[in-house]
Amino acid sequence: MPTATYPRVVLKPGREKPVIQRHPWIFSGAILKLPPNTADGAPDGAIVDVMDSADRWLARGLLNRASQIQVRILTWQQEEEINESFWQQRLTAAVVRRAPLLAQGDITACRLINGESDYLPGLIVDRFGDHLIAQIGILGMDQRKRELAEWLLQITGCQSISERSDTAARRLEGLEDAHGLLAGTPPPDQVEITEKGLRFVVELGGGQKTGFYMDQRSNRHAVAAYCAGATVLNGFSYTGAFAVHALAAGATHVTNIDSSVDALQMGEVNLTRNGFDPDCVTENIAGDIFQVLRDWRHDADSPRFDVVILDPPKFAHSKQQIDRALRGYKDINLLAIHLVKPGGILATFSCSGLVSADLFQKVIFGAAIDAGRDLQILEWRRQDIDHPVAITFPEGEYLKGLICRVL
Ligand code: SAH
Helix, strand or coil, X not given: CCCCCCCEEEECCCCCHHHHCCCCEEEHHHEEECCCCCCCCCCCCCEEEEECCCCCEEEEEEECCCCCEEEEXXXXXXXXXXXXXXXXXXXXXXXXXXXXXXHCCCCCEEEEEEHHHHCCCCEEEEEECCEEEEEECCHHHHHCXXXXXXXXXXXXXXXXXXXXXXXXXXXXXXXXCEEEEEEECCCCCEEEEEECCEEEEEECCCCCCCCCCXXXXXXXXXXXXXXXXXXXXXXXXXXXXXXXXXXXXXXXEEEEEECCHHHHHHHHHHHHHCCCCHHHHEEXXXXXXXXXXXXXXCCCCCCCEEEEEECCCCCCCCHHHHHHHHHHHHHHHHHHHHHEEEEEEEEEEECCCCCCHHHHHHHHHHHHHHHCCCEEEEEEEECCCCCCCCCCCHHHCCCEEEEEEEC
């Protein structure tokens, strides 16, 4: 038994099953009784015990009345106290699980902490060389972020940890965006990382998400395997990571399309760092890819490619957006399929967690039918291994992709 006692949240009768099955979220609708919202009771962000309606202990977690998810569970073991040693153990365990990946020697950036799936709800931490970037999504973690940051520096030996906490989820928790150094010495604006031996510049302060999409690491490698001697269309290219991998694998030319001019420029820097002359091996098109591909659709002389990659941003941020997102995926894939030479490859991804892999496959099926082309699925792809999915938390699965041959 812990020596500390925690205020109690009591569930409604019959609502304990997901908790027993170790789902880490407790929604407001499942809660019968909250402890008083006082400094000596349980202010938001406090640690609470979760009890079933018969007063049996179920779990312990972080409270936030302002969120629809009022408790995020930290432990299902009653004897486990939430103290300094608890946090340090959780952080260390997540970091240690990534050690083999970093020990490969040709990878210097990875996700170190993947939130709920690393049993640290609301905490995402990415490592870029000797610098860490945190994304804090929930109040309970936000209140503890400076100590967590100090411990993470001690555990990893990194020089800095900064936060880029600006996800939409934060606003649902009643939190403002937050940026800046949490611990250590101020990081440089840019760092160079390596991914499978290739070099990429990551802007620690700017860029999107945390600056580099590491969830696609293994997929870039997988797609590159089809790129020897190929012409490639890299749709939603961001800073050109798929392009660099494709060229390193022997692609003859890559056309990058992205709406962000900054991202395309950084893509040129990345090519140069890897010994490629951007003017010779790539073309950059800055603009809306839907529009570019639609224009090509009506142009008999438009280019065709051996390999087409589509890696769009998240289209569905809420359940209400799913239908629109599906139409977006269908449109862009239909347009892309037309551009693949017979026998070529379509590598298509979706990072919308609300669109399941099955549903995504159905959308690609629809696009293939409408395009009048036969597609063979060669590979079902997922997020890379530093973005694990706790089996009790299927919501952690978000990135899916298909590598298809287009006949
Ligand atoms: N494939 C990239 C990551 C892509 S992130 C990688 O491996 O690193 C999604 C990208 O899509 C962003 O760079 C964003 O600028 C771009 N984007 C979003 N909407 C777009 C649109 N309508 N047309 C072109 N690019 C778009």
